[in-house]
Amino acid sequence: MDNSPHLIGMHYAGPTVRAALVQADGEILEKRETEISPNSMLDQVAGLAKDLASKSGRVAAVGFGIPGLVNRQTDVVIVSQNLPSTVREGLHAELTRAIGLRVELENDANAAAYGEYRIGAGRGVRDIFYMMIGNGIGGAIILDGKLWTGSSGFAGEVGHITIDTEGLECVCGNTGCLETVASAPSIVRRARERLNRDSTSSLSRLGLTKDFTADDVAHQANEGDDFALMMIERTGKYIGTGVASVINLLNIERIVLGGGVMDAGQLILNPIIQEVKRRAFQPCFEATEIVAGKLGNDATTIGAAMLAGDAALSQT
Template identity: 45%
Template sequence: MSLTELYLGVDLGRSTRTAIVDGDGRVHSLGREPSRLESANDLVDGLVEFVNRTIRDTSGIGTIRSIGFGLPGLVEHPSNRVVMLPNLADVSEIDVAGLLSSATSLPVVLDNDANAAAYGEWRCGAAKGRSDFIYITLGTGIGAGIVQGGQLQRGARGFAGEFGHLKVTAQGLECGCGSSGCLETIASGPNIVRRTRERLFSDPAYSYSALAEKMRGRLTCEDVVEGAVSGDRLARAILAETGLFLGMTIANVVNLMNIELVVLGGPVMRDNDVLLDAVIHEARRRAFGPSFEACEIASSALGDDAGVIGAAIMARDAIHGSLDVAGRP
């Protein structure tokens, strides 16, 4: 009896996540554990160990044919190397995909995590059947994957889609990328929390906000989103401002690319219709009318699993030749 052919998706962030999917894209299992962030070598060692354990645990239900691997950095497409991984560790001297491939004896498809998530939404989520869209993920960082003319767009060296590092102000804060004034310094999860804390300290009008009580513990972005949904004035003001910057930047993309769909995903967008509505309001106000009318703005269908499921589906399609992958002539 031949065992089911399976594909392993890996999504590296502050946690490492795994997904096992079959040839039809059905998800068999999901896994997650904290990443080892002490050094680049620890990060890679922890990753290899977790992946090998996941493969062993899967041996009873099928055979893994290939691995798709997404991470939040610049992945050079022709060479299959990570050039920058700003929020985690400097792995630019390590051939991460090559190491993972030799440690598992499996082919590894490496890509930016937002590209992987865009691919997941494209093949089995909110962008299924579309050919011109952008997927934007909002979490610790902000990234995007772009599909135009039915092709994932990577640019000249694979670095396209850095939506979070579009400049939205000339006088902004320093960003993890080394520049300043990036959208990420305003609209990422940690920066939504930072702005909420600053507003609580600086504006006495908000001292009665329920979020002031949360400040005694650890205020999170989920607290701000929950506050906004339940009508907290401060939380709503912070998300309205976040929506203004995001919607303005999306209007630029709509005008520039005439896309038919914007998919918003990542942990910041989870159960966050307040932010989605603010983004749509601002994008409508700022984009060309006909371009905006041709474009839908929607929430992700796969949610936080888009990246890891997308990575697994990339692994499947690369094996079957329907995805152009790094390292392939």
């Protein structure tokens, strides 16, 4: 009987926290998702963790993924555009106390990259670049099987490479970042701007009745709406522009694309690959596989759990 310790991975994704009880080999045993009200975040997170821990009885550590820059030396979130409330010195200590287990903070894209590398779309190669395209755009680099996080833990911020020097202002302070045109909220913004001029799409009906989301755009594209399809294809071209730059810079074996925007599947993967082919050096393009992630929404929880497991193991 396998009695290796279990792990908990959590992903504070914005409105919700996802949590999973995970085996050492990355297999999910149980999962939960709860909408978070910022004032009771600690209690809610602790509740989820304790619930999962009680199902197992042998949880060794908790990995907690956050959409922000995490300084791994100090365990402090330095910047988080989407969750500014996590940017405070005490967070790690508060989580550890509330949960009552060893806690590792990790950038959510780093965690997702590690999950995909260990048991998902990154298996079988030495080096990958992972992109998480959702409410923001993050990324992570894995070299020789290890997260390569740069001199202070922040490497991989592909959402904030400049693809248009005269482009829109980004939440990060820069202008023309990839994230300003290819994240989920920017898909909605671009679609709205267009609909104000041309309301022939079925999206305009959604727009009149409720706030539509990037998922709605992808859904309408799947249903054959030309306008929605064009928005998804255009988004793929922007992402492909960023991927081409990554490939020219890193000549990396495999690019793994995850995050909610990739739920559009082939509709977005095909234009991404076409744009990379058009923009990247041909030998670099040919040396790279560009694939969608396999773990979907579970990438960060699985990866955060496995990273916490590695950290716990290296400590003992």
